[in-house]
Amino acid sequence: MSHWGMQRAALRERLAAGQRHAKGKIVPIPALPAFLKAVIRSGDRVCLEGDNQKQADILASALAALDPREVHDLHMVQSGVVLSAHLDVFDKGIARRLDFSYSGPQSARIARMLFGRKIELGAVHTYLELFARYFIDLTPHVALIAAVSADKDGNLYTGPNTEDTPTVVEATSYKNGLVVAQVTEIVAKLPRVDIPGDLVHFVVEAGKPFYVEPLFTRDPAAITETQILTAMLAIKGIYAPYGVRRLNHGIGFNTAAIELLLPTYGERLGLKGKVCTHFALNPHPTLIPAIESGWVEQIHCFGSEVGMEDYVAARSDIFFTGPDGSLRSNRAFCQTAGLYACDMFIGATLQIDLEGHSSTVTTNRIAGFGGAPNMGSDPRGRRHPSEPWLKAGAEAAPDANAALRRGRKLVVQIGETFGDNNVPLFVEQLDALALARELNLDLAPVMVYADDVTHIVTEEGIANLLLCRNTDEREQAIRGVAGYTDIGRARDPKMVERLRERGVIRRPEDLGIDPLDADRRLLAARSIKDLMLTSGGLYRPPSRFRNW
Amino acid sequence: MTTAQSNAASLSWYEASARQRVEALLDRGSFCEFIGPEQREASPHLSIFDLPEQFDDGIVIGRGRLEGSSVLIAAQEGRFMGGAFGEVHGAKLTGLLRAARMLKEDVLVLFDTGGVRLQEANAGELAIAEIMRAVIEARRAGIKVVGLIGGRAGCYGGGSLIAGTCSRLIISEQGRISVSGPEVIETNKGVEEFDSRDRALVWRTMGGKHRYLIGGADTFVDDEALAFRQAAINTLEMNGRYDLPLLTAEQQRLERRLTRFSPAADAIDVWQTLGIEAPTEIPGLPTKEFMRRAADKRENADDAR
Structure with missing residues (x-):
């Protein structure tokens, strides 16, 4: 290469073009359209900060309002596709290619647009995987990020929802990319500095907070008795025997039920201090009773949760907080923590096939992946031992030399045999396969691969797949907990009975659990208000969850 | 650190089933059911729509004792079709109210209903009218008909009309009374008028x-079966007068209320007008403090009862 420093020169050009619309680092809102047009070039890789929770919503609308004749063929690289503006940029022809992780609220529209060839799909990533690619081959030219406040030098305070921001800024700014932040307000002195100002080139004062989705709030009032039964099975049949102390809980009512049973059912089983002491977890409101009754020692968070700010700040013995007192979350670090330092992942899914692959993709929805595929995978790079990890490893390969045997992470899928609208959880073939065929994808979007899953819990019992010795056993173990679904009814009853004798399948009665004991009165909190009261009024639930 | 409590000891009215409420409300072991599920008087209409039936059609009626006195009782099961009124469901309540008049016994109605069952709407609407007439006739005969509201389905549609005819209403914070439900308002008037998800x-x-602050309910209780029981005992001790001067007074009160609160755009404005201290804090207040601030400020229908 004859000319070095070309990237830096390109950045200087962008900075100069942007400066014409800014005063110092501050871009006034009315100048935002002209500013974005000046700093973004057709064909750029753009990270428009859409995280699991917080959204750079003002910047997203401004980007979607650009003229596609002037700016086009953008390659969007962002973990969350959450706002309609995130897809409007494709509808209008401003962007063409997309690499992402999660698309929860836009799952139906993104599916329609993929089928309509409006979006050229790179891949659906896990979070860590997309973050990793930011540093290798998907480094953004421009990052449009969100923070709570900035000072005039561009130092940023992200508040409790730091989430992806440090990762995005690190990859962009240190590789000659341009970083633009939207903030609620510009202040003289920040509560704390989350992102140093010399990495941030421009700041837009939005005058209102960025949009945050309360993704992790589950109303205890909506927990069913079947979900309570699955929670009792998980606690007595998995948490207790393996002694799971370090773990991650997925989002869902089954895991919310587990959290609410710890101070009641778990206490009765004498498990306090023996399980669930360390979490990689968002601040789930349903964990408040367990925290208040002294079950939990430490929690590191991917992001925050709406309404939990004051509670978290008042519980700095448990959570990671900054010198200003508020939560410091970090998705990349927490995902790494969940992958390497947790012994168990437990979460729900929409479909499980006969091998044990699971997916949340259905034919008309592409929700992408949340944290589950990282949390719910066995890390081959792990070397430190722990009791649950070694025990699971021993169950999988009892005859191997113990000193050379890998342990196994416990990866538990929990759910009712029939889910929402009586849709069966168990299927002959995942919808993800049909989708992959139709869109010509090399890979079907599988959330948790069969060889990572160790247990499946339903109201009918627990299937321990670690103890299965061949594919036949595995299939029958899955059928054996599939209840009255077509998959469950097609079981080989004799083989299922043999698996039960070996402890591969365990029914509630095998564990000494009476399904009639699965009563809502067992929940440590039965409403959002109970959670608020247990928190001593520190938890301030958003309006939509209140019934008072 | 405090120890989180198991809720096993208390019975939440909001959470309880119709039968659990009846059992917790009445003197232990005193309940005797009329037309119980063993008689299988289910809806004749639901099977046409391929919908599941319930053997008691979602309402439990019968007789029991409250602090020793004999009372008639009806409890709607909000978890079956939202506690909605169908033909059999309505007929059971009508019959109970007519019996009350003959037996000279007071009636407790444990509302938990979204209103009329759409699959048998004509029969349901007729039932509402018959029940209201039966309530009025019973009250004219000196019987007290007391409504208890605090279930998950609230007290909506025709149920709220019936509640309006009752002698007195006992309500918890979780209880809701309204003719049109949140979704109905939003569907007809738009989300700007009423956001049902808020x-x-x-x-x-x-x-x-x-409802308690504007005199739409008479007694405010905690979401506890025992609190409802005590309130029911106290309420039945009051007199059951029902005559023209009383109705005239109630009509005047409602007209006054309409004028007084009609400029209000939100409940908080209503509370402000009432002169409640720090009205925005009302939803978050525990019962004791709420009652303190409500005392002397709330509207009530006592003149009319």
């Missing part, structure tokens, strides 16, 4: 605290 808005507009 639950705080729903509760401050239709919930127990608001």
